[in-house]
Amino acid sequence: xxxxxxxxxxxxxxxxxxxxxxxxxxxxxxxxxxxxxxxxxxxxxxxxxxxxxxxxxxxxxxxxxxxxxxxxxxxxxxxxxxxxxxxxxxxxxxxxxxxxxxxxxxxxxxxxxxxxxxxxxxxxxxxxxxxxxxxxxxxxxxxxxxxxxxxxxxxxxxxxxxxxxxxxxxxxxxxxxxxxxxxxxxxxxxxxxxxxxxxxxxxxxxxxxxxxxxxxxxxxxxxxxxxxxxxxxxxxxxxxxxxxxxxxxxxxxxxxxxxxxxxxxxxxxxxxxxxxxxxxxxxxxxxxxxxxxxxxxxxxxxxxxxxxxxxxxxxxxxxxxxxxxxx
Ligand SMILES: [Zn+2]
Numbered sequence: 001x002x003x004x005x006x007x008x009x010x011x012x013x014x015x016x017x018x019x020x021x022x023x024x025x026x027x028x029x030x031x032x033x034x035x036x037x038x039x040x041x042x043x044x045x046x047x048x049x050x051x052x053x054x055x056x057x058x059x060x061x062x063x064x065x066x067x068x069x070x071x072x073x074x075x076x077x078x079x080x081x082x083x084x085x086x087x088x089x090x091x092x093x094x095x096x097x098x099x100x101x102x103x104x105x106x107x108x109x110x111x112x113x114x115x116x117x118x119x120x121x122x123x124x125x126x127x128x129x130x131x132x133x134x135x136x137x138x139x140x141x142x143x144x145x146x147x148x149x150x151x152x153x154x155x156x157x158x159x160x161x162x163x164x165x166x167x168x169x170x171x172x173x174x175x176x177x178x179x180x181x182x183x184x185x186x187x188x189x190x191x192x193x194x195x196x197x198x199x200x201x202x203x204x205x206x207x208x209x210x211x212x213x214x215x216x217x218x219x220x221x222x223x224x225x226x227x228x229x230x231x232x233x234x235x236x237x238x239x240x241x242x243x244x245x246x247x248x249x250x251x252x253x254x255x256x257x258x259x260x261x262x263x264x265x266x267x268x269x270x271x272x273x274x275x276x277x278x279x280x281x282x283x284x285x286x287x288x289x290x291x292x293x294x295x296x297x298x299x300x301x302x303x304x305x306x307x308x309x310x311x312x313x314x315x316x317x318x319x320x321x322x323x324x325x326x327x
Contacts, residue, residue, distance in 0.1 A: 035169070040161045041103055042228055049162065050169040053109050055201060060128040060164065060212040067133070067213045074116040074136050083134050086148045086236075087114030090156055091130065093236040098160070110159070114152070122250075123259040126155035127212045128164045138261070141249050146233070146242035151261065153229030153236075161228060163221040164212055171208055214260070222265050223274065230275060230282045237289030240282035247272050 035050040074080050091112040098106050112130040120137040127133075132155045134148075142148040158164070204210070217225070234240040250261070251268035265271055 038162055038165070040224065040228075041098065041101065042231055043161075043224055045161075045224065047162070047166050048169065049165045050172045051165050051201065053165075056128045056162075056165050056168070057109065059201060059205060060131070063212045064127045064129075064131045067127075068115070071115070071133070072118040074118045076116070076136070079136065079139060080116045082145070083116045083148065083152075084114045086145050087112065087132055087152050087156075090149060090152050090232055090236045094156055094160060094232050097232075097235055106160075121259065122253060123261055124151050124155050125213060125215075125260040126158045128159060128162070130156070130159050132156065132159075133213075141253065142246065143249070144242075146238045147246040147249075149233040149236060149238040150229060150243045150246050153232040154225045154261065155229075156232055157225040157228035158217065158221065160232075161221070161224055163217050163225070164215055166221065167215055167217060168210060171210060172204065175204065175208075216263055217260075219265065222263065223271075226271065226275060227278055230278055231285050234282045234286035237287060239288070240279060240286055243275050244272060247275065 035048050036052065038047045038049050039045070040047065091110070095107055095110070098104065109128075110130040113132065115131075115133045117133055117135050119135040121135045122137045122141060124132070124134045124138055132152060134151065134155075138151060139148070142151055230240050230243055233243065247268065251272070266274075
């Protein structure tokens with residue numbers, strides 16, 4: 001190797017900026033070369049992602065922790081427990097599906113957390129890795145467990161479909177397109193090495209103001225989240241039909257463009273019609289829960305007592321197949 005010539009390292013701030021810009025572009029180019037194709041479960045849609053799971057989780061976990069430090073958790077224990085219980089039930093069903101359908105390696109990416117945050121906003125959002133935040137303001141609209149399951153299913157779907165990675169990849173491509181500088185980029189990339197890519201990503205996030213907590217997904221992403229979410233709710237034993245009255249209640253609110261759950265969607269009528277069309281597919285995944293979901297009214301009842309049912313649990317999860325030999 002050639003000895004490093006220090007006399008050539010007389011750099012100005014402007015030069016450093018250029019190098020930094022080129023470096024980010026180089027990262028995008030590198031990533032474009034070594035990106036991966038992701039196949040979204042259920043819809044089978046293919047996307048080309050320029051960031052891997054470890055990078056996404058590293059970056060988003062940081063932002064998630066920052067968000068949680070600034071958020072005020074709900075003081076309502078009953079509602080908090082409800083969000084965690086319904087969320088966990090969905091997560092278990094989703095993980096079972098992924099495990100049994102060729103996505104077992106994806107399970108390591110999820111460490112589910114379901115939070116209820118003190119805010120009147122009608123909203124919920126998710127971050128990569130299964131970090132879900134529900135605002136108290138949406139509970140009067142969800143009304144019962146099934147309504148909440150539709151919201152949580154939608155948010156879980158964003159996470160499972162890797163919509164954050166898709167949006168981040170899109171931004172990286174835009175950076176690449178606007179900053180490409182020819183062959184010099186590959187030299188910069190080679191000099192720095194792929195290991196520095198995470199640092200460059202952090203840089204890019206800071207420059208573009210990319211934030212996982214209030215990320216705006218594409219309309220297609222939102223429609224896909226509705227689709228997957230409906231099926232996830234059905235898998236967890238919630239009647240998917242109940243998505244329709246839930247979205248009707250949401251549409252009566254008029255919608256707020258700020259809210260993730262309303263963001264960049266076709267009109268309410270189209271959204272509801274699309275869900276109606278998906279109903280036959282969702283019903284294929286639907287098996288009513290062994291223990292019927294109580295019609296919890298989150299914001300109207302404040303009972304903290306849980307009445308233990310004395311009825312014997314029927315284990316419907318294990319299907320015993322009786323072998324009859326017929327001729
Ligand atoms: Zn959404």
